[in-house]
Amino acid sequence: MKSIIVYYSRTGRTADVARSWAQRIGASRLEIIPMAWRSTFNEVMHYLYLTLTRKEMEIDLYKVDFEKYDRIVLMIPVICGMMSAPMRSFIKQEAGNLHNVEYVIIHKWMKIRHKSLIRWLDKTLGEKHLAASSIWVTMGKKYRPASIDGDSILKKA
Numbered sequence: 001m002k003s004i005i006v007y008y009s010r011t012g013r014t015a016d017v018a019r020s021w022a023q024r025i026g027a028s029r030l031e032i033i034p035m036a037w038r039s040t041f042n043e044v045m046h047y048l049y050l051t052l053t054r055k056e057m058e059i060d061l062y063k064v065d066f067e068k069y070d071r072i073v074l075m076i077p078v079i080c081g082m083m084s085a086p087m088r089s090f091i092k093q094e095a096g097n098l099h100n101v102e103y104v105i106i107h108k109w110m111k112i113r114h115k116s117l118i119r120w121l122d123k124t125l126g127e128k129h130l131a132a133s134s135i136w137v138t139m140g141k142k143y144r145p146a147s148i149d150g151d152s153i154l155k156k157a
């Protein structure tokens with residue numbers, strides 16, 4: 001099965017999870033890069049503002065033929081209960097090209113299933129997900145699956 005993991009990561013935590021799972025299952029990776037200042041106070045404020053107001057964030061251009069993948073895994077960091085702005089923009093931009101999707105939600109504080117986020121994703125992409133899971137990012141380097149539904153890549157450890 002040919003898979004691609006698409007992710008956004010501000011601090012590198014989600015990138016770390018994406019890298020490790022891509023290696024384990026032999027998947028390709030696509031990192032969403034916002035067109036914004038890097039590692040400055042302004043960047044953080046801009047990111048939080050666009051995430052909380054659900055506004056579009058300009059992201060870097062890329063060219064990927066998603067048709068050639070059997071599964072597209074979207075790794076989504078949650079910020080204040082919301083999907084991070086760059087992932088949201090990517091999903092809205094590419095809705096229609098993303099099929100056979102799996103969601104992996106990256107979170108830290110609460111082990112919840114983010115059902116409304118999953119409903120929004122299905123509705124926006126116009127199809128039901130193959131699997132939806134979440135990874136709880138704890139202190140240190142251990143990333144633990146908090147929930148796994150469906151035939152998730154996280155079962156392939």
Ligand SMILES: Cc1cc2nc3c(=O)[nH]c(=O)nc-3n(C[C@H](O)[C@H](O)[C@H](O)COP(=O)(O)O)c2cc1C
Pocket residue numbers: 008009010011012013014015077078079080081082106107108109110137
């Ligand atoms: C400002 C801020 C708000 C956050 N809000 C939540 C939240 O509401 N729920 C949650 O489970 N995790 C929350 N987190 C934790 C992030 O989901 C977690 O740190 C994740 O690793 C972020 O991905 P990244 O570091 O790769 O960008 C928050 C983190 C930050 C910095």
